[in-house]
Amino acid sequence: MTDLNETGGVSGDSVSSVNAMSDETFESEQAKRSLEVERRIAQRRRFLQRAQQQGLALVLVAVFVIMWLSSPYFMNKDNLLTAASVVSILGIMAVTETLLVIAAEIDISIGGVMALVSVLVGLLVGDGLNVWLASGIAMLAAATVGLLNGVITVHFKINSLVTTLGTFSITTGLAYVFSGTTTVQIQGAGFGFLGNGSILGAPATVYFFVALWLLGAFVARQTTIGRHIYATGDNFEAADRSGIRPKRIRMWLFIVNSVVAGFAGLVVTSELASSAPQIGDPYLLAVITAVILGGASLTGGRGRLSGTLLAVAILGVVQNGFALLEYSSYLQNLVTGCLLILAVLVDQFVRRAER
Amino acid sequence: MSPGDTPLLEARNVTKVYGNVNALAGVNFTLSGGEIVGLVGDNGAGKSTLVKTLCGAHSPSSGQILIDGAEVVFTSPKESREQGIEVVYQDLALANELSVTENIFLGREIRRGGFLGRLMTMDRKAMHDSARETLESLAIEIKDVETRCGMMSGGQRQAVAVARAIMWGSRILLLDEPTAALAVAESDKIAGLVSGVKEKGVGVILVSHNLPQVYELCDRVVVLLRGRVVTELHRGQYSIEDLVSWITGAAMHKTS
Numbered sequence: 001m002t003d004l005n006e007t008g009g010v011s012g013d014s015v016s017s018v019n020a021m022s023d024e025t026f027e028s029e030q031a032k033r034s035l036e037v038e039r040r041i042a043q044r045r046r047f048l049q050r051a052q053q054q055g056l057a058l059v060l061v062a063v064f065v066i067m068w069l070s071s072p073y074f075m076n077k078d079n080l081l082t083a084a085s086v087v088s089i090l091g092i093m094a095v096t097e098t099l100l101v102i103a104a105e106i107d108i109s110i111g112g113v114m115a116l117v118s119v120l121v122g123l124l125v126g127d128g129l130n131v132w133l134a135s136g137i138a139m140l141a142a143a144t145v146g147l148l149n150g151v152i153t154v155h156f157k158i159n160s161l162v163t164t165l166g167t168f169s170i171t172t173g174l175a176y177v178f179s180g181t182t183t184v185q186i187q188g189a190g191f192g193f194l195g196n197g198s199i200l201g202a203p204a205t206v207y208f209f210v211a212l213w214l215l216g217a218f219v220a221r222q223t224t225i226g227r228h229i230y231a232t233g234d235n236f237e238a239a240d241r242s243g244i245r246p247k248r249i250r251m252w253l254f255i256v257n258s259v260v261a262g263f264a265g266l267v268v269t270s271e272l273a274s275s276a277p278q279i280g281d282p283y284l285l286a287v288i289t290a291v292i293l294g295g296a297s298l299t300g301g302r303g304r305l306s307g308t309l310l311a312v313a314i315l316g317v318v319q320n321g322f323a324l325l326e327y328s329s330y331l332q333n334l335v336t337g338c339l340l341i342l343a344v345l346v347d348q349f350v351r352r353a354e355r
Numbered sequence: 356m357s358p359g360d361t362p363l364l365e366a367r368n369v370t371k372v373y374g375n376v377n378a379l380a381g382v383n384f385t386l387s388g389g390e391i392v393g394l395v396g397d398n399g400a401g402k403s404t405l406v407k408t409l410c411g412a413h414s415p416s417s418g419q420i421l422i423d424g425a426e427v428v429f430t431s432p433k434e435s436r437e438q439g440i441e442v443v444y445q446d447l448a449l450a451n452e453l454s455v456t457e458n459i460f461l462g463r464e465i466r467r468g469g470f471l472g473r474l475m476t477m478d479r480k481a482m483h484d485s486a487r488e489t490l491e492s493l494a495i496e497i498k499d500v501e502t503r504c505g506m507m508s509g510g511q512r513q514a515v516a517v518a519r520a521i522m523w524g525s526r527i528l529l530l531d532e533p534t535a536a537l538a539v540a541e542s543d544k545i546a547g548l549v550s551g552v553k554e555k556g557v558g559v560i561l562v563s564h565n566l567p568q569v570y571e572l573c574d575r576v577v578v579l580l581r582g583r584v585v586t587e588l589h590r591g592q593y594s595i596e597d598l599v600s601w602i603t604g605a606a607m608h609k610t611s
Contacts, residue, residue: 223475224464227453231461234450241448242462243433301452 048350052295055346056310063314067321074324085203087316090283091309092209093264094290095216096257098308101291102220103250104233104300107149107257109164110287111280112171113142114265119175121266122184122275131191135266142262143255145171150254154247160254168284175277183276186269195271205267209312212260217305229253233300289336290315293343297351314339361424363388363558364409364440364527369418371404371582378404380582381418386527386558391549393569394562396579397602402562405579406529409560410442411435422527441520442529448516451505455497456486458504459519489522490515493551510541514548521552528552528559534568546572570595580604 067074074080093110100107117138124134149167153160197204220226231239232246239246268279294311296303315336322332362385371379379401386392396402407413409420411429419426422438429435432442449458456479465481466472486500495514497507504512513533520528530549534542546568549559563569569576576588578601586601600606 222477224466224477225475227457227461227464227477230452231450231457234452238448238450238458239461241432241436243436244462301450 048346052346052350053304053307056294056307056314060310060314060317063317063321067317067324071321071324074321079320079324081201081203081206083316083320085205086319087312088203088205088209089264089267090286090290090315091312092205092212092267093257093261093283093287094294094308094312095209095212095305096253096260097287097291098294098296098303098305099216099220099229100250100253100257101296101298102233102300102303103229103246103253104236104298105153105160105250105253106288106298107164107254107261108161108284108288109145109149109168109171110257110261110264111284112168112175113145113258113261114268114280114283115175115277116145116171116178117142117262117265118269118275118279119179119277120275121269122186123178125186125275126184131186131189135191138266139259139262142258142265146255146258147251149258150251153254154250172277172280179275179277183274185274187273191270192273193270194267195269195273205271208263208267213305213309220305225249230301233302235301285333285336285340286315289340289343292347293339295343295347297347298344299351311343360387362386362421363423365419365421365424366405366409367419367421369405369408369415369420371401371408371413372416377582379408379415382579382582382584384409384577384584386560388526388556388558389553390575391553391559391561391573393573393576394560394579395564395566395569395576395598395602399581400579400602401582402579403531404582406442406531406560406562409435410440410529436525439524439526440529441523441525441527442531443513443516443520443533444531448519449504449512452503454503455490455500455507455515456482458515459486459489459500459522463523485522489518493518493521493548495548508538508541510537510544513537513545517545517548517552521555521557526557528557529562530559531562532564533561534563534565542568566595566598570598578602580607 097107097110120138120141121131121134124137125131129137145167149160149164152158152163152166193204195205199207220229228239228244228246228249231242231244232249236246264283265279269275272279290308290311291303292298293314294303294305294307294309296308318335319332322329322335364384364386366382366384369379369382369384370377382401382405384405394402394405404413408415411432411434414428414430420429421427422440427435427438429438450461453461460482465478465485467476467478472478483500490497490500493514495511495518497511497515504515507515517528517530533549534545537545542565549561549572553559561569561573574590576593576598577584578586578588578598580602585604585607588598588601597606
């Protein structure tokens with residue numbers, strides 16, 4: 001748990017030092033009183049932040065144990081690997097979405113981008129193109145959608161929720177129009193490896209997720225880019241004044257996020273060995289839920305990839321468990337929705353504790 | 356300032372017209388290194404307009420701005436920053452979720468050497484030590500520079516913003532109402548900090564309504580009234596009552 005905490009954004013430990021200011025430095029009673037208030041606020045916030053992170057770990061343990069007890073098939077190596085494989089697709093997208101949310105933007109067009117990529121690959125392969133070349137072209141289309149999201153949001157100052165709702169609708173619409181709502185079989189040239197391949201006994205998708213997560217955590221925690229992403233979401237004005245070009249950062253995050261969603265679309269297409277316009281449908285709500293549940297704040301500046309990892313794991317266990325117990329997928333939506341609202345409430349409490 | 360010295364910053368006959376309002380009607384203003392100049396005046400006297408003109412947020416309608424005797428034309432605050440003019444605003448300056456060190460180094464992070472540096476990896480230790488040193492040299496008391504700025508008091512945040520400006524070589528510091536939102540004890544600390552900055556040879560323009568503080572800190576006070584400089588008062592040659600009567604315009608009726 002501790003090592004996970006260190007990989008995220010701002011360290012919680014630094015908070016303790018605030019209390020250390022010596023009392024002699026403040027002569028007036030008024031100052032002493034305000035110091036006392038600040039100390040109490042700091043304590044409360046520290047507690048809530050810990051509760052947010054450790055609460056997530058506790059929830060993960062709880063759902064894990066519940067599923068273990070409820071289904072004899074759950075604690076089985078093959079089942080766990082399958083669950084990891086399924087949730088990795090969601091996880092891949094949650095990594096970049098987390099960074100985008102930290103920069104105080106959101107992208108809800110990812111499901112549409114997945115569908116568009118899938119359908120384009122099907123279309124191009126149907127025309128006799130090599131599947132990898134088709135994938136490359138489809139990824140360019142995904143990057144274009146990201147560029148569009150970025151330009152509209154950043155330069156025309158449109159709320160990204162609205163922008164990406166629009167591009168979600170457009171990409172989904174295009175996917176259905178291009179495909180005529182039909183499914184196209186895609187095979188050969190080793191394309192199946194993306195979705196169904198395995199390396200050393202573990203599904204390839206898990207490796208994709210782990211690699212992207214490690215990269216994301218490294219960027220967020222260790223690099224200047226990471227600091228600039230946090231600063232952009234935290235205080236755009238200050239970020240701009242310090243010369244770090246927050247607009248460009250948001251722009252790139254939109255593009256990267258779309259490309260990653262496109263990649264997820266390829267993986268799912270490969271897994272199903274067919275392209276279809278519906279493939280993005282289950283992912284949008286799940287990805288946003290993972291990001292928010294993981295503790296990234298929609299107001300920006302705050303979030304950790306360690307939190308996102310825990311949240312992805314929780315969703316994976318819940319999804320898998322519900323499938324094993326043969327509960328309806330609608331019930332799963334209900335639980336996911338409840339988790340999302342709970343997560344937003346906790347975030348709200350943490351932020352209110354600062355006031 | 357002795358005659359013949361080139362002032363660090365000079366405004367010559369600067370005007371600013373908004374529609375048919377003369378916000379600045381030909382202002383002359385100078386600032387030398389190691390000098391604290393107070394800028395006072397009633398609301399609407401033109402203080403903010405002058406500050407915005409000096410830092411490049413506005414361009415003057417006519418007149419010149421000179422740094423080290425050479426004319427400069429700023430089209431944005433970014434350009435004035437490159438010339439060493441830093442405006443410290445209380446709330447805009449810092450990212451609250453980042454630590455003191457991270458804020459001081461925002462946009463100018465120290466990278467590690469070699470391969471990791473090329474990957475844009477930060478050298479946290481070097482940044483930490485350097486931030487410490489700067490804060491100590493300005494006698495700013497912050498126990499741990501890894502504290503998040505959001506956890507600090509208004510005065511401490513202000514001090515960090517000033518330290519940041521000094522660290523990056525600003526020669527001219529514009530403080531716009533730096534103590535307006537602070538408790539008395541904290542306000543005194545900022546006053547101490549400003550004096551420390553002056554000793555480093557930085558020129559400070561202090562815009563404030565806190566007249567006792569202006570009286571105590573400033574080497575010179577420039578009083579604006581209806582877009583004009585009505586007087587300049589030098590340390591020890593005026594009283595706070597004089598200052599008030601100049602600000603309200605009463606002194607002009609007395610003398611004329």
